[in-house]
Amino acid sequence: MKIVLSETLSYCFGVRKTLELTQQLLADRPDRTYYMLGEIVHNEHVIEALRAKGLRIVQTLDAVPAGGVVILQSHGSTRRRYDELAARGLEFVDATCPMVRIIHDRIRAVEAQGRVPVVIGQVGHEEVRGIVGQVARALVVKSPDEVTPELFAGVSRAGVVAQSTFIEEQARQIVERIRALVPDVVFHDTICQPTKTRQREVETHTRKADCVIVIGSQHSANTRHLFNIARAINPQTHLIDRPESVEDIAIPPDAAVFVASGASTPMELIVEVVRRLESRGASQPRKDGAA
Numbered sequence: 093m094k095i096v097l098s099e100t101l102s103y104c105f106g107v108r109k110t111l112e113l114t115q116q117l118l119a120d121r122p123d124r125t126y127y128m129l130g131e132i133v134h135n136e137h138v139i140e141a142l143r144a145k146g147l148r149i150v151q152t153l154d155a156v157p158a159g160g161v162v163i164l165q166s167h168g169s170t171r172r173r174y175d176e177l178a179a180r181g182l183e184f185v186d187a188t189c190p191m192v193r194i195i196h197d198r199i200r201a202v203e204a205q206g207r208v209p210v211v212i213g214q215v216g217h218e219e220v221r222g223i224v225g226q227v228a229r230a231l232v233v234k235s236p237d238e239v240t241p242e243l244f245a246g247v248s249r250a251g252v253v254a255q256s257t258f259i260e261e262q263a264r265q266i267v268e269r270i271r272a273l274v275p276d277v278v279f280h281d282t283i284c285q286p287t288k289t290r291q292r293e294v295e296t297h298t299r300k301a302d303c304v305i306v307i308g309s310q311h312s313a314n315t316r317h318l319f320n321i322a323r324a325i326n327p328q329t330h331l332i333d334r335p336e337s338v339e340d341i342a343i344p345p346d347a348a349v350f351v352a353s354g355a356s357t358p359m360e361l362i363v364e365v366v367r368r369l370e371s372r373g374a375s376q377p378r379k380d381g382a383a
């Protein structure tokens with residue numbers, strides 16, 4: 093068995109920055125209590141370690157008492173959330189990824205130009221909620237099939253942005269469909285570069301692999317996208333979020349296994365998956381298919 097590792101593994105820089113900032117705050121100011129809305133990474137060990145250092149994970153601002161400091165995560169927040177923080181007099185640290193800020197700027201500019209804002213992304217995803225929450229009203233679509241004449245009835249000018257982790261090819265198809273219905277469309281390609289790099293690597297290396305293992309959570313949009321890209325090319329693609337699950341994958345002894353990960357997958361988890369593959373006879377992993 094031969095393992096080929098994706099060149100881009102574990103956290104993207106936005107998630108890493110938020111994690112490092114949180115760890116720094118917890119270490120520097122043990123006298124303060126920090127609150128985070130939702131989990132920063134989908135991994136119980138990382139979350140437990142942060143909790144042990146004092147981080148409180150809550151679902152709403154109602155759970156944050158006066159004096160608490162809120163850490164806003166990399167995926168960004170609605171304008172309403174900032175208003176709510178101000179109204180409650182809560183201090184906050186804003187770890188919104190600079191690339192998500194660009195999406196916020198773009199969609200506000202679209203609205204200011206009198207265009208109908210359109211977001212390509214998953215309804216209800218935190219990042220999409222944050223983007224939509226920058227403007228008074230926006231249409232959200234996640235597939236070409238959702239771009240219907242009914243949805244776009246009366247729209248003559250539209251400005252389109254995309255969730256940072258969306259699949260490039262699907263976004264292109266969606267924009268094409270919108271252009272067939274709306275006379276004047278501007279598309280701002282806001283899929284972030286780290287996402288594009290990961291998706292392209294997965295596409296390239298899946299073609300050369302007998303088996304693909306994507307490590308990350310089912311709840312992580314970017315991980316699911318990587319899985320879907322790979323599986324469309326190679327049905328022998330598996331998504332796992334626990335190292336033990338690799339034992340359930342039947343891999344022929346001479347197979348080439350490509351290993352990729354989502355942008356919020358801790359490196360420890362990847363290392364453990366590789367260790368388990370090695371214990372099944374895999375040779376030392378190589379990065380990115382180098383000969």
Ligand code: SF4
Nearest residue numbers: 104106189191256284
């Ligand atoms: S996926 Fe891209 S936009 Fe989102 S946090 Fe990571 S680097 Fe930032």
